Amino acid sequence: MLTPIARQTATDSVFDQVAGEIVSGELGPGDILPSERALATALGVSRPALREALGRLAQAGLVQIRQGGSTQVTNWNDVAGLDLLPRLLLVNGEVDVVVVRSIFEMREVIGTDAARLCARRADTATRERISNEAGAMSISDDPAELAPIALRFWRQVINGSGNIAYRMAHNSLAVTYEPMMDIVAELLRRELTDVRAHQELAAAIAAADEPRARELARHVLRLSEPDWKSALIMIGAQDDD
Amino acid sequence: MLTPIARQTATDSVFDQVAGEIVSGELGPGDILPSERALATALGVSRPALREALGRLAQAGLVQIRQGGSTQVTNWNDVAGLDLLPRLLLVNGEVDVVVVRSIFEMREVIGTDAARLCARRADTATRERISNEAGAMSISDDPAELAPIALRFWRQVINGSGNIAYRMAHNSLAVTYEPMMDIVAELLRRELTDVRAHQELAAAIAAADEPRARELARHVLRLSEPDWKSALIMIGAQDDD
DNA sequence: GGCTACAACTGGTCATACCACTTGACCACC
DNA sequence: GGTGGTCAAGTGGTATGACCAGTTGTAGCC
Incomplete structure (x- = not known):
């Protein structure tokens, strides 16, 4: 049975990795993520790709982003919607x-x-x-x-x-x-x-x-x-x- | 009652506008969006900001993106999750x-x-x-x-x-x-x-x-x-x- | 102690260049 | 006619660097 090969974008990889750390509890509510610049470097991707992933993580209710501040893990049990279920x-x-x-x-x-x-x-x-x-x-x-x-x-x-x-x-x-x-x-x-x-x-x-x-x-x-x-x-x- | 002024990011504005066109039916299932370059120009934003919005629209189940192809409006009634409700x-x-x-x-x-x-x-x-x-x-x-x-x-x-x-x-x-x-x-x-x-x-x-x-x-x-x-x-x- | 200014840091955006993938057209060969 | 190969044009994906907007902490002054 042949299935299409799906190439994963950098943004998807970042999203998956960070979301995984959050839902598994490695990153807990209130934890501060490194700055975008540091995180992009650590993950080996460009900052725009990293930003795309962060925007999606925010939409999923897992992080909260504040301009000039830092990006913080939410208490996602209380704020994330049903779309996070998968x-x-x-x-x-x-x-x-x-x-x-x-x-x-x-x-x-x-x-x-x-x-x-x-x-x-x-x-x-x-x-x-x-x-x-x-x-x-x-x-x-x-x-x-x-x-x-x-x-x-x-x-x-x-x-x-x-x-x-x-x-x-x-x-x-x-x-x-x-x-x-x-x-x-x-x-x-x-x-x-x-x-x-x-x-x-x-x-x-x-x-x-x-x-x-x-x-x-x-x-x-x-x-x-x-x-x-x-x-x-x-x-x-x-x-x- | 004073509330904080929330400045809307370009990405949020794009997301709101395109999502609104989709859920109101102005853009229907199967419709093709203009290319990223054309859409960014038309909306007066940079392409990375536009891309952030598109990635979020895809996550919300409203569009489907294919590299090398074009971005298409989904039959979102059949694929969008509960988080779209607001x-x-x-x-x-x-x-x-x-x-x-x-x-x-x-x-x-x-x-x-x-x-x-x-x-x-x-x-x-x-x-x-x-x-x-x-x-x-x-x-x-x-x-x-x-x-x-x-x-x-x-x-x-x-x-x-x-x-x-x-x-x-x-x-x-x-x-x-x-x-x-x-x-x-x-x-x-x-x-x-x-x-x-x-x-x-x-x-x-x-x-x-x-x-x-x-x-x-x-x-x-x-x-x-x-x-x-x-x-x-x-x-x-x-x-x- | 409170206020102001400034620096450093963070997130937000833009422009440009380049890479990866898709599609259609055209050509050669069987 | 059908298949495979190549190429060009267009689309999405990514990177880099510069700059803008907002936040926070510190130092200096009153």
């Missing part, structure tokens, strides 16, 4: 099980409410698209093939909910688990292969049955909960159930 | 009521589940902090004074939930409504002034009573639902209830 999945080369668990939990909560709202708000075309995607899930029982279909299914559901925050949070979550999509698909096997449950949900949405859509969405999104929970325990999470 | 609140100088409604809905769903998980997972110190913040809510019945306390209350609840995605989504939401905090506080008056409800929730969390915490959180977070809903209708939202 950076937290792997810390020091290891999967952070709290991040994985958080993703599944959030996926369930948002998906459930999105389905409820979708039953109320979606237009006819969206309801049809949801039914079509639910139907398309019968083409295979391989999770790797079903995952993109399910993603499209939920995207339509969230579209139909009319809640743009759910839309964008869903995007943030998807970007986070995309690098381990095959593993996620396997963990969600029970959900992905239950075509009938998806179709019943699509039917409840089509029928504008809000409580039923909510109940079914919750059911679907919980089908694989035992599997991902036990997998997380296997790789180190505390069992809190 | 940019969507005001479009063409007007409040987007869908964004406001989305925030309130998401706040309720995440807050409810966070309280449930908090009852299960929080350590003793966090439970105490939650109780302390609930207690602190009796110092006033002015929403403007209560809003920061409530924010801290919910921040602790979300801390205690152990769900980092909720944490960061909450940060993203907070940044979005912060510029209109006084209006939001007024809309949430019924919630913010109901000290007893907050204290009962804190007690349920302290008692590790998960279902009760969930029920009470939902109750608290829905107290002001009629108010924000009618306010949204007044400024133009469709009533979909």
